[in-house]
Amino acid sequence: xxxxxxxxxxxxxxxxxxxxxxxxxxxxxxxxxxxxxxxxxxxxxxxxxxxxxxxxxxxxxxxxxxxxxxxxxxxxxxxxxxxxxxxxxxxxxxxxxxxxxxxxxxxxxxxxxxxxxxxxxxxxxxxxxxxxxxxxxxxxxxxxxxxxxxxxxxxxxxxxxxxxxxxxxxxxxxxxxxxxxxxxxxxxxxxxxxxxxxxxxxxxxxxxxxxxxxxxxxxxxxxxxxxxxxxxxxxxxxxxxxxxxxxxxxxxxxxxxxxxxxxxxxxxxxxxxxxxxxxxxxxxxxxxxxxxxxxxxxxxxxxxxxxxxxxxxxxxxxxxxxxxxxxxxxxxxxxxxxxxxxxxxxxxxxxxxxxxxxxxxxxxxxxx
Amino acid sequence: xxxxxxxxxxxxxxxxxxxxxxxxxxxxxxxxxxxxxxxxxxxxxxxxxxxxxxxxxxxxxxxxxxxxxxxxxxxxxxxxxxxxxxxxxxxxxxxxxxxxxxxxxxxxxxxxxxxxxxxxxxxxxxxxxxxxxxxxxxxxxxxxxxxxxxxxxxxxxxxxxxxxxxxxxxxxxxxxxxxxxxxxxxxxxxxxxxxxxxxxxxxxxxxxxxxxxxxxxxxxxxxxxxxxxxxxxxxxxxxxxxxxxxxxxxxxxxxxxxxxxxxxxxxxxxxxxxxxxxxxxxxxxxxxxxxxxxxxxxxxxxxxxxxxxxxxxxxxxxxxxxxxxxxxxxxxxxxxxxxxxxxxxxxxxxxxxxxxxxxxxxxxxxxx
DNA sequence: TTCTATTGTGAGAACGTTCGCACAATCGGA
DNA sequence: TCCGATTGTGCGAACGTTCTCACAATAGAA
Numbered sequence: 001x002x003x004x005x006x007x008x009x010x011x012x013x014x015x016x017x018x019x020x021x022x023x024x025x026x027x028x029x030x031x032x033x034x035x036x037x038x039x040x041x042x043x044x045x046x047x048x049x050x051x052x053x054x055x056x057x058x059x060x061x062x063x064x065x066x067x068x069x070x071x072x073x074x075x076x077x078x079x080x081x082x083x084x085x086x087x088x089x090x091x092x093x094x095x096x097x098x099x100x101x102x103x104x105x106x107x108x109x110x111x112x113x114x115x116x117x118x119x120x121x122x123x124x125x126x127x128x129x130x131x132x133x134x135x136x137x138x139x140x141x142x143x144x145x146x147x148x149x150x151x152x153x154x155x156x157x158x159x160x161x162x163x164x165x166x167x168x169x170x171x172x173x174x175x176x177x178x179x180x181x182x183x184x185x186x187x188x189x190x191x192x193x194x195x196x197x198x199x200x201x202x203x204x205x206x207x208x209x210x211x212x213x214x215x216x217x218x219x220x221x222x223x224x225x226x227x228x229x230x231x232x233x234x235x236x237x238x239x240x241x242x243x244x245x246x247x248x249x250x251x252x253x254x255x256x257x258x259x260x261x262x263x264x265x266x267x268x269x270x271x272x273x274x275x276x277x278x279x280x281x282x283x284x285x286x287x288x289x290x291x292x293x294x295x296x297x298x299x300x301x302x303x304x305x306x307x308x309x310x311x312x313x314x315x316x317x318x319x320x321x322x323x324x325x326x327x328x329x330x331x332x333x334x335x336x337x338x339x340x341x342x343x344x345x346x347x348x349x350x351x352x353x354x355x356x357x358x359x360x361x362x363x364x365x366x367x368x
Numbered sequence: 369x370x371x372x373x374x375x376x377x378x379x380x381x382x383x384x385x386x387x388x389x390x391x392x393x394x395x396x397x398x399x400x401x402x403x404x405x406x407x408x409x410x411x412x413x414x415x416x417x418x419x420x421x422x423x424x425x426x427x428x429x430x431x432x433x434x435x436x437x438x439x440x441x442x443x444x445x446x447x448x449x450x451x452x453x454x455x456x457x458x459x460x461x462x463x464x465x466x467x468x469x470x471x472x473x474x475x476x477x478x479x480x481x482x483x484x485x486x487x488x489x490x491x492x493x494x495x496x497x498x499x500x501x502x503x504x505x506x507x508x509x510x511x512x513x514x515x516x517x518x519x520x521x522x523x524x525x526x527x528x529x530x531x532x533x534x535x536x537x538x539x540x541x542x543x544x545x546x547x548x549x550x551x552x553x554x555x556x557x558x559x560x561x562x563x564x565x566x567x568x569x570x571x572x573x574x575x576x577x578x579x580x581x582x583x584x585x586x587x588x589x590x591x592x593x594x595x596x597x598x599x600x601x602x603x604x605x606x607x608x609x610x611x612x613x614x615x616x617x618x619x620x621x622x623x624x625x626x627x628x629x630x631x632x633x634x635x636x637x638x639x640x641x642x643x644x645x646x647x648x649x650x651x652x653x654x655x656x657x658x659x660x661x662x663x664x665x666x667x668x669x670x671x672x673x674x675x676x677x678x679x680x681x682x683x684x685x686x687x688x689x690x691x692x693x694x695x696x697x698x699x700x701x702x703x704x705x706x707x708x709x710x711x712x713x714x715x716x717x718x719x720x721x722x723x724x725x726x727x728x729x730x731x732x733x734x735x736x
Numbered sequence: 737t738t739c740t741a742t743t744g745t746g747a748g749a750a751c752g753t754t755c756g757c758a759c760a761a762t763c764g765g766a
Numbered sequence: 767t768c769c770g771a772t773t774g775t776g777c778g779a780a781c782g783t784t785c786t787c788a789c790a791a792t793a794g795a796a
Binding site for chain 2: 051053054055056057058060061066068075076077078079082083085086089093096098099100101102103114116117118119120121122141281284285288306307308310311312313324
Binding site: 020021022023024027033034035036039058060061062063064 | 774775777778781783
């Protein structure tokens with residue numbers, strides 16, 4: 001009980017027992033170079049006998065490869081990141097890679113700190129959901145120092161790194177079009193819409209309509225608003241700014257306030273579009289507490305298909321993101337780069353699927 | 369573009385630029401030993417100028433500590449593991465530790481493979497939800513080789529390692545008692561109940577009643593059944609074996625079959641107890657499709673408090689596990705062991721909370 | 737003065753691998 | 767016979783740190 005680690009069996013001891021040099025033992029165990037069948041057997045047997053376990057640190061130090069990819073997620077606890085992570089981990093495992101996980105809580109400082117730690121641990125590649133799409137010096141620096149990066153869910157402006165995102169505009173626009181087709185003209189939307197660096201929301205709406213914004217540079221919730229606006233424009237309808245609940249922060253409380261405000265006003269919307277899972281859960285809660293019936297009092301389409309949406313009384317029509325696929329795609333991209341694959345920056349934009357259920361119907365008489 | 373890594377700035381170069389030995393530079397940057405203020409300044413400035421970033425691999429190789437803890441979860445995608453992982457990651461981060469993640473899908477082979485990889489990567493400690501509670505040679509070996517282990521959710525028999533679990537018996541027994549108190553006498557239960565090595569379910573029930581089973585050695589779903597039986601026994605009631613839906617495997621399909629079978633039989637139970645999140649979701653789905661009303665047609669208590677349970681029409685009464693706390697506790701335990709803390713094996717058994725909502729009422733006339 | 741403690745420095749050996757190199761032995765073909 | 771290719775081996779130098787020494791300089795105490 002005196003010594004803490006009985007772990008100490010190195011390749012040297014294996015070599016000694018097998019009666020060969022460490023180089024030969026290394027060749028057998030590492031699977032590189034030539035070795036005679038005879039020695040192969042001897043070394044393997046000795047390794048077995050001693051319970052030899054290679055020290056990947058030492059190997060990595062010399063090869064410069066750790067076979068580890070770092071992941072900076074927002075919050076693993078959310079189904080969104082959990083599913084993505086699952087996809088990443090599966091692909092990584094299949095290639096013998098480990099996954100070093102951190103979460104940023106969408107806080108820049110924490111992201112910087114996390115990236116720092118991961119780089120010091122010499123990860124071979126980084127998958128990150130960046131929380132600041134404009135600055136992010138740390139990511140530029142990491143990329144410049146040669147660490148492959150794959151961005152997920154959103155993209156940093158001007159960062160030369162691959163990305164995997166969802167066609168948020170298309171998904172939102174699809175849903176809104178669906179509601180418009182059902183006859184709705186007053187469609188509410190609740191979304192985070194935290195920061196937009198170029199001005200207030202009026203400006204944003206105007207600029208989308210005049211076509212001077214590239215959605216690729218936006219945060220998801222803004223992209224979804226973009227889709228909302230686009231769908232209206234395509235239908236030749238004006239936007240009523242009051243129907244857009246801008247929560248401003250990713251919190252249950254703020255979301256609840258915004259949603260309740262939107263749904264309890266005298267001339268409330270006939271349909272609601274929630275821009276992410278948090279908003280959907282809050283909205284559902286608000287709808288229940290206001291005693292509104294879906295879809296008679298209110299039609300509803302939610303971004304993110306959560307498990308409960310399928311077994312509510314009328315099921316909730318929802319936009320399903322291919323989350324594990326996004327994770328898998330990002331892992332494949334990063335592994336390809338690690339494997340030395342060159343070529344153009346890759347920007348994969350995945351498509352949603354719309355799970356049609358029972359939460360949409362035409363607006364009821366006297367309320368349309 | 370020719371060289372892949374511009375990363376190459378080592379402590380030697382920093383030392384050279386500062387005009388000191390690598391030993392001195394190491395002392396400044398590593399924060400050990402003595403250095404003059406003057407040299408401290410010079411070294412720091414040089415490090416800054418060169419953009420020096422320590423290589424933790426090299427440090428770990430020599431110190432024997434990686435400041436990394438390995439985690440083997442069942443499936444990160446499930447809210448159960450996701451929340452636990454969140455707790456682990458938070459505590460780890462606060463201490464400057466990284467988290468290396470793998471999932472086993474509750475498959476022994478995969479768990480063995482994962483543990484192997486983690487050990488080769490020289491993790492300082494291992495947090496694992498073991499999928500085999502009886503054999504698990506790999507865990508015994510790991511423990512023997514000096515790697516601290518914390519078991520989570522369940523315990524391997526005879527493995528000397530700390531653990532963090534939930535009082536599953538107590539939680540189940542509480543819920544069943546609640547239902548019995550409401551007047552229910554035919555309480556159904558659906559649970560995984562995959563393997564029990566000592567015989568069939570009759571035997572299990574008998575042995576629980578005669579008191580010859582130590583619940584600590586059981587898998588959670590069996591512990592929950594244990595609680596179910598205990599509560600009945602305490603109330604002086606016999607167990608109707610037909611009310612126990614043994615799914616046998618952790619799959620939606622099997623769960624659905626078992627649940628539908630249980631709920632559609634002529635003399636169906638007046639109350640239902642679901643033993644985990646999967647069973648709850650499936651049960652909810654089955655209840656909806658059978659067009660049963662909660663709580664008039666059926667009372668319901670679920671193990672695991674999922675977000676949707678609070679905003680269904682009548683809320684679902686549920687057992688909430690303190691998941692992030694379990695993660696935090698396990699991380700604290702492992703860090704303490706890594707820090708060299710000796711002493712007795714620790715087995716923390718956390719308590720559930722029962723979230724009372726509207727899914728329980730007295731059985732209705734003609735059905736009791 | 738002389739001793740001991742404190743503070744500081746650098747050379748060089750770890751840590752456990754992989755890798756370059758030199759060197760052999762064997763084989764087949766010209 | 768000689769040659770080159772193929773297969774196999776061991777020595778020792780990496781990799782980028784930390785850590786053990788040996789050794790100084792200074793200061794205060796005896």
